[in-house]
Amino acid sequence: MIDALRLGAGWALAWLLGVAIVAALAPHRLETGVSLSARSVDSDASVRAGEIMWLAGSGFLAGAFVLTIWMRVLSAAHVRFSIVSIAAPLAIATLALLIFAYVRRKRRTTARELGAPLSNPLRAIWWALAAWVAARFAMLLLEVVRIPLYPWDAWEQWATKARVWYEFGRLVPFVDAGSWFAAHGTAWTDASPGYPATVPLWQVWSCIALGRWDDALMNLPWWLTAVALAFAAYGVVRGFGASALAAMIGAWLVSSLPLANVHVALAGYADLPMAAYYALAALASWRWAQSRSIGDATLALVFALACPTIKTPGTVWALTLVPAVLVTLLPRRGPRLVGIGIAVAAFALLVLARIHPTVLGYRLHLDFAPAWDGLADSFFLLGNWNLLWYAAIACAVVMWRELSKRPMLPLSLTLGTGLAFLAVVFAFTNARDWVSDQTTINRAVLHIAPLVTVWIVLLCVRWLDGHRVAHAQAA
């Protein structure tokens, strides 16, 4: 019970800090009430209802990231990690930001009614789905707090750092094996000493909050990340002007991806956090493309900056946001620039046919030989994604007009760039070996899967809405 209170309080602080940050950034759009959707029906109510869930979802991820930034600052300043050194300044900052957000909101906005009303049968479906999602998260919570650190890389390259940093109260250096011998005991080593620190720092904070090392309970943030992702998905869809039921369907689909669930139950890998931060970075960018608010832009930037601190490929994931930003900033020249970029990338692939560079450990020699069987198994036959990729292809084919114009264009561009990144890695490099044995392929696809899920829901909402309006006008 005490454990639950300590751990809960520790992460509640991080969550509240993030909510305060997002709330402090948000007032401009709340004030204007600009709908992200082209629809006007229920726009105010939808935007308001969506904002609360977006605030909760994006708030956790923002807070969890800022927490680790603060821990890095403490370590750099030679201040030992402790509840006081970490929590006290963050609690003060949270309070100040909440007051700031409250004052601005009170001055500039008026309370609005929550949500568009649903009919009784639809409301019953909404509650049934909510209960279904809640039951899943209850099961995942039991798993994450019970199972000691289990999956391979979690104890080879992530929690190794957490254990040492927790015991020493700061970020002691991890180096490769060669440097380790030369360091004569002043540096540590593990399977991947150069991997980023954010995820191990989450585990360190869990243990500091608990007051002891516990390699099951320290993984609570993985569960919180999944919950936050579902909240954010709900918020984005609702904020787009969709009904509460459509938003709940979006949250359900995002929270029910089996491989994402496994990464909660068997927590310790950085792939689920990578997926969550990338999804939030893309969605915040997309919201900015519609609202042009400084708040959304700042949030998108924060999440994009977080990506490389989660996993090394996070740098590339963050760069996949660039085409969407270009098209948003330069509505006329942007598409042409993106087109030129695609041409340059294609040319680069051809050049790589002649040279043999190695980047991020991947041999980038053009050797087009995708492992089609492995890819088909992963995307369409195994139980990793339910029907996600069938739906993605069907939507892209049927709704291609909608996805290639605003407001969906920036998000579609981000997804297209992200999928192109995966395609190049797994079709042209030695990473294809991991397709055949179904290892890294699925974890790499996990990085983009939640975003694809939300994109499908948004696209369907937009497409159905457009046809409904057209049908009504024709009638």
Add this chain to the structure above:
Amino acid sequence: MAHSDLAPRSLTIWIAALAVTVLAYVAVAKAGPWYSPAPEVRIASSALQIARGKGALIGDVLVVERTADDGNAVVSATTNLVARDYARVAWRLHGLAPGTSAFLLWNTDVEPDRVNRLPLAAQGGALLPADVAADPHWLGQVRGIALILHGEIERPVEILGADAGSGDAFATIASRVREWVAYARWNGSSINTVSDGDEAVLLPLPLLLFAALVVASAAIAAIVWWRGRGESIAPAARIASIAPSVALLFLASWLVLDARWAVALARHVHDDGIRFAGKSPAAKHLALEDGALFAFVEKARTILPPIAADASDPPGHPGPRGAPAARVFVVSDSNYVRGRAAYLLYPWNVWTDRAQNVLPPANDLRAGDWIVVYQRHGVAYDAAAHHLRWDGGKVISADLRLLDHGGALFELR
């Protein structure tokens, strides 16, 4: 267009489409007749014998550890099958390495001196069933069947038993359903892949549901076209009119897959509750498969010099008052053990070669270093002379500080 009544009826159409799809599949996939009264024969692992190679019956599983010198392992069972009633034979096993080939052997009373052989296809570490009805030597009374594994067995192959079935429509459907709802505890590959139920699935459930969705969508489109055949309606409007129904069916299909996954998750929660609930962190580790390793490392941790981190230490010099923390080298024949033991030994300053089974370079060792040896061949210790030597290399002075659970802890002099 009067399509507003389609959405509620679409679920009925979908169920019908699912039935049609399943029937079409069974018509193609069944190995025997549509109906056969012959009961399925299930051979338990306890009824199997290892005729060649090395292995043992552990609980309900026959574990094959090694092949014989000729590179083969053979597992056999005595049977009394009427060949014409049984069209399909399946070996239930997992853990088969990609390079290992497998064959089904059988012997009949019609050709008592002949041992028949059929190659078996593998999928994801398991074997696919063999359709034997078409084989000209599947005759008379089948007196025995066997499984031959050829090639290097990298990890133990776990055989749960063998089944012989009629391969009729009901058996085919029952087999698929059994595959879809198969359950396996969390294992090393769980983090990489969510298998579609069993390791070897002949018809993945997502594919079946998608096929049924396509059939149902086509049926709905046909209904819409039929009802509006006298009207001039744009194709886009027709697509839009069936879209809500198709979306509903898509969600229903997703729900089926999600329900299956939720049941599997609930079983994991149940199993892990029995295994871990209410236990201390140490007790949880002892309940894992590598509990013996954890127990050894826990003892070693009480012997290793204590680490007292001090806030006054400069960065890069953790340990008591700037003294470097003890360096601990971990060696083992097992890649898993090296990495896992290293993790359990942190925050001591651990080194292990995760990729290769090698010991640290003797020249890089110094007095005050520690070596953990766990299930590693080629390490010799002379207790009288306090000499430690590995792989016939340089001799190093060391004290044995712990010998327990197949592991040893040495402190270098």
